[in-house]
Amino acid sequence: MRKSGPPSEIGRLAAPVAALLDAAWQHMHWWVAAMAVLYLLSGITIVRSDEVALILRWGRLVGDRPGLQQHGPGLLFSFPRPIDRVVRVPVRHVWEVPVDTLASMGNGMSFDPVMQGYALTGDQNIVHVNMMARYRVRDPAEWAFYGPRAEDVLRVEITAAMVRSLGEMGVDRVLSDGRRELVATAARRAQAGLDAAHAGLEITSLELTRLAPPTILASDFDAVQSAFIGAETAKKEAQAFAETAIPEAQTWADSAVQTARADSAAETSEAIGASEAFLALAKEYRANPVVVRERLYRNAVETAIGHAGGVRWIPPPIGGSYHGLRITIGPRSSQPKSGLDPDEGGDEGR
């Protein structure tokens, strides 16, 4: 309730403003109360799954070490501004940045360094390089408050690292088997540079999207590549020959040895068998020499007559010897299997 009595000069002048405020309050107090509640609630922050949050209280980072400074995903309660300020840092997100400072520009005919990007290799050849870097935030406080802009520092650090790494390798190594080492060395150097710059960034991968000599020299490099492939082909063909010839020789040698062993075994067995047969025969021979000898002889003669292409019979000699005996043996086909041919017989020769 207002004080009674005549109003002061100030009170009289402020009366319309007070009346206006009273009237506004009458209509707005719920709104003011709601705004006050909203202000108090503004200290609540939602930290997303790929983020951590840092709290600045009166501008100073809350927490002495990273574990206490960084607040993970979820609801984060803090005082409203200007007491606290929450900075959200997407630490799990991976960004990409193309680095084309050493890439070929335009038609590739001009080599003005201002217009054309390239790098010198250790043997003072020229190559063009296109790169793609992927990175994420490793130290949120450094990235948010102390480090340089990510894309600026990444571009120059990666370029410097690549220039230096190329400058210590020959062009042939760079273009063939040294690419992996080149990328690894450049990435390591670039990361060291980012750390020295307190960028708070981590290079997760560095890729060479293009690494090539100048277009004007492409045919010369292709010729070397063709010669290299030709040489490799010749070597591979020779190796294929070696891989065939040696096993073949080994197979032949193994086969010869095995055949010899088999033959040896067979011959030995045959010899043993024949010897045993001979011993048995000898035993019988000692008991009945005439009969055994006669039987063997007759069997042999019969077999010989059976196998022979022809048999000629001649009479016994007269007087113990043949005089003027002539035997003509014709072609086999015309010969009878056996028998006496009167025309060619012993009569004629007698």
Add this chain to the structure above:
Amino acid sequence: MVDAMRTQRWLRAAVGTLALAAIVFNATAIIVTEGQTALVTRFGRPIRTAANAGLHWKLPWPIDSAIRLDMRRRVYETGLTEMLTRDKKNVIARTFVVWRIGDPLTFTQALGNEGAAGGKLDGLLANAAIGILGGHDLSALVSTNPSDLQMDAIESELLSSTAPVAMRSYGVAIEQIRLNRIALPEQNVSAVFDQMRAERRQFAARFQAEGDREASRIRSEAQLEAARIRAKGAEEEARIRGESAAQVARTYADAHRIDPDLYRFTRSLESLDKLVTGNATLILRTDSEPFSLLQSKDKP
């Protein structure tokens, strides 16, 4: 009604007090956040630096003013600078620096803002680079021989020759200097191309010759190895056959020694069997066995 008016008066007083406190706070408080520095001036004269993050105080305007400075590190990339190396080769180099405000007062007085720093650093770095690279051969920058390379030394020299000057003159703390471009003047590039072409031809010829030589070596070695394996196999085969023949001979000899006469007889019969084939013609006497029976007077 009276309570409502009292409450209203209190609320009005509270709101008014809060508003007044906010105005006073805004006029006298300096909230220095991480990565910032505030330079406090009194009637334009710098009196102190609020370097640490947190809450600082000053007298209200127009007595005191606060100039906030971003202390984050920055990157500045110089232009391309052509220079002559110690071995009289023209090269074009570009460097970049990572810098921050090292002395806020000097920085504010000498440069005023970040944009002005670039021009000063450019000149400073160009002069330093020309002087320092002039004391090194080109092979100190690019070489396949690691002992020739002196990039670390060159970058250290650049840093040590520019950082003190930048700090003293401009309040700029240079933390890192690196060469991020080494190129050749355009008029020299054609000579490099000629050299590269000659090298390519040489490499192509060498690859071809080495490939042929290596292929020939592999074939020869394979042939030699194959011959060695065959010879070894033949040797083993001969040894086995020889031993076998000896064994067979020994076996026969042991048996035939029992009755040499019978052996000769049976051997003769075997020879007869083997020799008389379809191409042979036997000539037999009619009085030989068994056909002599046909002529025998003692027929059964």
